[in-house]
Amino acid sequence: MDQLVVNAVTRTSTGKRAAKKLRENGHLPAVMYNSKGESVMLDIDEVEFTKVWKNATPSTLINLKVDGKTDNLVFIKDTEYDIKTDKNLHVDFHAIDEDKPLKMTMKVLFSGNPAGVREGGFLTTHQSRITIQCLPKDLPVRISADISSLGIGQTYRVKDLNLGAGVTVLSDAEVALASISSPRR
Numbered sequence: 001m002d003q004l005v006v007n008a009v010t011r012t013s014t015g016k017r018a019a020k021k022l023r024e025n026g027h028l029p030a031v032m033y034n035s036k037g038e039s040v041m042l043d044i045d046e047v048e049f050t051k052v053w054k055n056a057t058p059s060t061l062i063n064l065k066v067d068g069k070t071d072n073l074v075f076i077k078d079t080e081y082d083i084k085t086d087k088n089l090h091v092d093f094h095a096i097d098e099d100k101p102l103k104m105t106m107k108v109l110f111s112g113n114p115a116g117v118r119e120g121g122f123l124t125t126h127q128s129r130i131t132i133q134c135l136p137k138d139l140p141v142r143i144s145a146d147i148s149s150l151g152i153g154q155t156y157r158v159k160d161l162n163l164g165a166g167v168t169v170l171s172d173a174e175v176a177l178a179s180i181s182s183p184r185r
Helices: 016-024 046-055
Strands: 004-010 027-033 039-045 062-066 070-082 087-095 102-111 122-125 129-134 143-146 155-157 176-181
Touching: 004 046, 016 027, 016 087, 027 046, 027 070, 039 046, 039 062, 046 087, 062 087, 102 176
Parallel strands: 004 062, 027 087, 102 143
Antiparallel strands: 004 039, 027 039, 062 070, 070 087, 102 129, 122 176, 155 176
16 A cells, blocks of 8 residues: 655644634644654645545554655544534644554454355354554554455464564464354254
């Protein structure tokens, strides 16, 4: 997946009036927080952000270009969204340190039609989240488990996931993610 990019401009005006004026001009007030807790107030284009926001997951790293020169790898930490107008009102970004490992809990997405289900068995999902640790460059956008070869009586465990060399799984390797039980008679 290509890196998602959002362009931002540092802003100095604060308050409700300033935020309202930004929104009227098609922009969003935003704040970027770094790992030290420091913050930078930003002004971002609403249309550009919405395109990125609709394609981002909680683990998607976004390249935030501030004032056209500095690149920051960020997560979308929070958004204030108005359901009536179908628009974002405010965005919080969390800038990460590229050299420090990230520890994240991510959802496991199951794909495929298990062979055991085709034979009449029942699919049971046990746990849908695992905790991983890796450098930001190695962070998977999503974790998917292909369970299509799972037969009756078989279990797909955390240790069966293939996440790549840079990703360390912190969850118990023996924890069951999904299993196929035999048909009830």
